Amino acid sequence: MGYFDSDAEEMLQVYLLETRQLTGQLSTVLLDAEKNNCFTQEDIHSIFRVMHTIKSSSAMMGLTEMSSMAHKLEDLFAFYREQNGTVEQPKAELFDLLLDALDHMEDEMERMSQEDYAPKSTQEIEERAAAYLEKAAGEEIRLPESEETTEEEQGIPGGLEEKDGIVVRVVFEENCRMENIRAYMLVRQISGLCSCVETYPPNLEKAADGAEYINKNGVFIRFETQQEEDVLECLSKGLFVKNCEIVSQEEKPQRQELGQEEEKPAARQESRDAEFISVRSDRLDKLQNLTGEMVIQMLNLDSGLTEAGMDDLKEGTAYQINRLIYEMERTVMEIRLVPLEKLIPKLRRTLRDIGREQHKEIDLAVNCANIEADKSVVDLISEALIHLIRNAVDHGIGTPEERLAVGKKRRGTITFSVESMSGELLISVSDDGRGLDEEKILEKAREKGLLNKPAEAYGSDEICELILQPGFTTNQEVTAYSGRGVGLDVVKNTVEEIGGQLHIHSEAGEGSKFIITVPMTLATMECTRFQVGEYRFSLPSRYVFRFMDYRSNRENIRETNGRQYILYEDRMVPLIDLRKFYRMESSAPDSSIVIYVKNVEKEGCVLVDFMYTQKRVVVKPLPPLMGPDFRKRTGITGFGTMGDGVVCAALDPGLLISQYEREAVYDVQQ
Amino acid sequence: MTSNNKNELLLLSGEEKNYAVEFSYVTEICFDLPISRIPALPDGFLGMSNYKGNIVPIIELKNGGAAIQPVILIMQHLKYQFGLRAEAQLNIIPAGAAAIVQESGSSGEDDADLWREKGLYRYEGKLISLLDVERSIEGILLL
Numbered sequence: 001m002g003y004f005d006s007d008a009e010e011m012l013q014v015y016l017l018e019t020r021q022l023t024g025q026l027s028t029v030l031l032d033a034e035k036n037n038c039f040t041q042e043d044i045h046s047i048f049r050v051m052h053t054i055k056s057s058s059a060m061m062g063l064t065e066m067s068s069m070a071h072k073l074e075d076l077f078a079f080y081r082e083q084n085g086t087v088e089q090p091k092a093e094l095f096d097l098l099l100d101a102l103d104h105m106e107d108e109m110e111r112m113s114q115e116d117y118a119p120k121s122t123q124e125i126e127e128r129a130a131a132y133l134e135k136a137a138g139e140e141i142r143l144p145e146s147e148e149t150t151e152e153e154q155g156i157p158g159g160l161e162e163k164d165g166i167v168v169r170v171v172f173e174e175n176c177r178m179e180n181i182r183a184y185m186l187v188r189q190i191s192g193l194c195s196c197v198e199t200y201p202p203n204l205e206k207a208a209d210g211a212e213y214i215n216k217n218g219v220f221i222r223f224e225t226q227q228e229e230d231v232l233e234c235l236s237k238g239l240f241v242k243n244c245e246i247v248s249q250e251e252k253p254q255r256q257e258l259g260q261e262e263e264k265p266a267a268r269q270e271s272r273d274a275e276f277i278s279v280r281s282d283r284l285d286k287l288q289n290l291t292g293e294m295v296i297q298m299l300n301l302d303s304g305l306t307e308a309g310m311d312d313l314k315e316g317t318a319y320q321i322n323r324l325i326y327e328m329e330r331t332v333m334e335i336r337l338v339p340l341e342k343l344i345p346k347l348r349r350t351l352r353d354i355g356r357e358q359h360k361e362i363d364l365a366v367n368c369a370n371i372e373a374d375k376s377v378v379d380l381i382s383e384a385l386i387h388l389i390r391n392a393v394d395h396g397i398g399t400p401e402e403r404l405a406v407g408k409k410r411r412g413t414i415t416f417s418v419e420s421m422s423g424e425l426l427i428s429v430s431d432d433g434r435g436l437d438e439e440k441i442l443e444k445a446r447e448k449g450l451l452n453k454p455a456e457a458y459g460s461d462e463i464c465e466l467i468l469q470p471g472f473t474t475n476q477e478v479t480a481y482s483g484r485g486v487g488l489d490v491v492k493n494t495v496e497e498i499g500g501q502l503h504i505h506s507e508a509g510e511g512s513k514f515i516i517t518v519p520m521t522l523a524t525m526e527c528t529r530f531q532v533g534e535y536r537f538s539l540p541s542r543y544v545f546r547f548m549d550y551r552s553n554r555e556n557i558r559e560t561n562g563r564q565y566i567l568y569e570d571r572m573v574p575l576i577d578l579r580k581f582y583r584m585e586s587s588a589p590d591s592s593i594v595i596y597v598k599n600v601e602k603e604g605c606v607l608v609d610f611m612y613t614q615k616r617v618v619v620k621p622l623p624p625l626m627g628p629d630f631r632k633r634t635g636i637t638g639f640g641t642m643g644d645g646v647v648c649a650a651l652d653p654g655l656l657i658s659q660y661e662r663e664a665v666y667d668v669q670q
Numbered sequence: 671m672t673s674n675n676k677n678e679l680l681l682l683s684g685e686e687k688n689y690a691v692e693f694s695y696v697t698e699i700c701f702d703l704p705i706s707r708i709p710a711l712p713d714g715f716l717g718m719s720n721y722k723g724n725i726v727p728i729i730e731l732k733n734g735g736a737a738i739q740p741v742i743l744i745m746q747h748l749k750y751q752f753g754l755r756a757e758a759q760l761n762i763i764p765a766g767a768a769a770i771v772q773e774s775g776s777s778g779e780d781d782a783d784l785w786r787e788k789g790l791y792r793y794e795g796k797l798i799s800l801l802d803v804e805r806s807i808e809g810i811l812l813l
Contacts, residue, residue, distance in 0.1 A: 289723070292723075293723055296723075534707050535707055535708065535709050536706070578709075582709035582710055583709075584709070620723075620724070620725045623724075623725060623726060623727055623750075623751065623752070624749045624750055624751075625727055625750050625751070625752050625807065625810060625811065626727065627810075627811050630710075633710070634709075634710040636708070636709075636710060639708075639718055639725040641720050641725075645704055645720060646704070646706045647706035647708065647717070647718040647719065647720055647725055648706070649708050649709065666709075666710045
């Protein structure tokens with residue numbers, strides 16, 4: 001069973017969800033406060049509320065250490081609250097304390113679902129918090145009256161008795177825990193029998209601190225109903241209910257029949273609840289997989305109907321089902337979209353920590369508008385971006401003195417920006433630091449035996465790519481953040497695994513820019529499908545711009561250095577005969593088609609035998625057994641399934657053209 | 671499949687050679703799985719198949735069994751999934767039923783072979799090469 005008993009285990013997911021939201025808020029407040037060098041009144045209230053809530057909910061879950069730590073920090077900010085002012089120029093010690101507490105909470109939450117979870121001690125943080133409070137407060141520490149304890153027990157709180165209906169006080173059995181949730185469940189049970197339900201404390205399911213109040217005073221429920229006895233019976237027999245007593249009963253006029261569409265607080269609350277719900281991401285993944293499989297099966301069905309000559313069915317019912325599946329797929333994709341903005345707090349925190357460690361002053365400029373992408377894409381690139389930030393600070397940005405010495409501003413800037421274009425995300429992390437030292441890179445690459453041609457023959461782009469090799473680093477020593485050479489190759493692999501690419505641009509003395517392009521979704525994509533010889537291929541349609549007839553364009557083809565080029569508009573672009581590229585023995589037929597493709601960095605033409613209709617295809621990533629370099633060597637980035645069940649190779653035009661330019665054929669082996 | 675498949679071997683009896691794999695690596699035995707040809711695959715790879723939504727590479731195990739119905743074993747070890755295609759008759763035996771004749775490495779296995787062997791065994795008068803799935807995967811990854 002693990003650390004938690006069965007009751008608490010049921011509530012664990014809810015606790016984790018709520019607490020993560022709170023720690024997210026806390027992180028934002030702390031980073032803003034540090035940046036502004038001031039805790040505003042609002043900041044102080046926010047931190048107090050966060051700590052107060054975490055204290056209560058952790059106690060409910062039996063997490064005494066976490067509760068105790070939150071309590072100490074709540075005390076600290078209760079003190080500041082009492083001062084009714086701001087905290088100007090707070091000491092670094094305070095931020096360190098709060099961020100350490102935040103890290104501790106996040107670390108604990110990461111581990112809580114594990115079978116062998118055991119809470120870590122918070123003694124050190126608590127001692128620091130108490131010491132800080134003592135210093136700040138001077139002699140005495142006074143705790144404020146918490147809002148709930150100021151409530152009087154003898155009266156009916158919340159003004160409930162002044163309204164119509166019956167007010168009951170429900171007391172739960174001792175130690176039943178999560179009293180607020182239990183009260184919420186009671187309310188839900190009676191809502192259907194009542195035209196109006198109101199409680200004190202209000203917002204039961206959201207206010208975890210209400211549990212403490214309810215434990216001491218019970219929950220007050222005001223309801224209006226024509227089924228009084230049923231409601232009372234329901235409440236009395238509720239789970240863990242010890243006692244249910246009527247504390248106020250007003251004569252009320254005959255109500256209209258149920259179903260009256262007047263303003264009903266409970267109904268209003270329920271409709272508010274319906275606006276947002278939390279969904280487990282593994283269930284979303286499952287839904288997306290199922291939708292993907294439906295797309296594949298629909299392709300099969302389409303093909304089958306065509307082969308059977310059942311055009312009526314294909315154009316009729318099958319077409320309608322296809323439309324519905326398309327709508328469902330789009331809806332699932334939209335559900336899974338999360339804003340790229342959610343990465344910002346983590347990036348800011350990383351920047352803050354590493355900047356302090358290395359005594360560098362750095363601002364993070366952010367430009368990501370309201371761009372959203374699939375949750376799995378965002379989760380996967382999150383770590384990659386943290387690596388890039390670390391890299392930029394460690395290698396790019398100098399200390400203030402170094403920067404001033406070369407005429408730069410004291411504070412460095414790292415810019416994180418996101419654009420979306422044709423179903424792709426372009427994410428860049430750029431800095432205004434030293435830029436890549438090409439000489440140093442070449443020297444290191446020579447030492448490691450990574451050069452496969454004379455150093456002078458390497459272009460800037462190729463030199464930049466050398467730093468993406470595993471184990472490559474020009475750092476003489478290992479810091480906490482980099483120097484082991486495991487950062488950038490991890491970034492490259494992570495990005496490529498999801499069908500993306502990493503590009504580097506750098507200028508010595510000016511700075512560097514790392515650009516990641518990734519698809520916005522890993523589900524389905526519109527693909528241009530075609531055949532060459534016995535093989536079937538697909539290209540993402542967002543890269544396909546034009547089709548040309550091979551026969552009539554033959555005179556526009558030239559060969560240079562074993563590579564073919566074709567005239568496109570006013571320039572010669574690579575022409576890749578896939579037969580030759582993949583070392584097939586036959587020749588392209590006269591009836592071949594030339595497809596012009598273009599992505600962010602490359603353009604070219606591909607020669608194919610014939611085309612299939614453009615379709616949405618579920619492109620699956622390369623199986624792990626293909627190894628890490630298969631994509632780059634072959635231009636094949638994944639596999640899709642055609643309507644007849646045949647597997648087609650999904651091509652990446654950028655990789656294809658790059659390999660063609662390098663070697664004119666696919667690379668058989670490293 | 672019983673819960674004891676860790677201690678069972680799946681025999682692949684061909685016309686020229688007999689192999690065995692530890693049954694714990696076998697996910698499913700398929701007879702009609704279509705294989706799609708894909709360019710640029712390493713030698714020994716026959717193509718790719720769509721297995722329950724996953725695209726798995728299909729690798730040939732040559733055992734000279736042209737007259738026997740081909741079978742594809744869907745195998746998995748950690749995150750690596752692949753299909754092993756052989757023309758063989760299948761049989762399951764307890765691991766202890768086969769007697770070891772020679773340990774791996776001493777049979778002069780060719781580095782060019784995709785398949786690595788754990789050893790040579792004898793069962794009911796037949797010589798059987800027990801495939802080392804993990805080492806074979808390592809070798810494939812190095813290709």
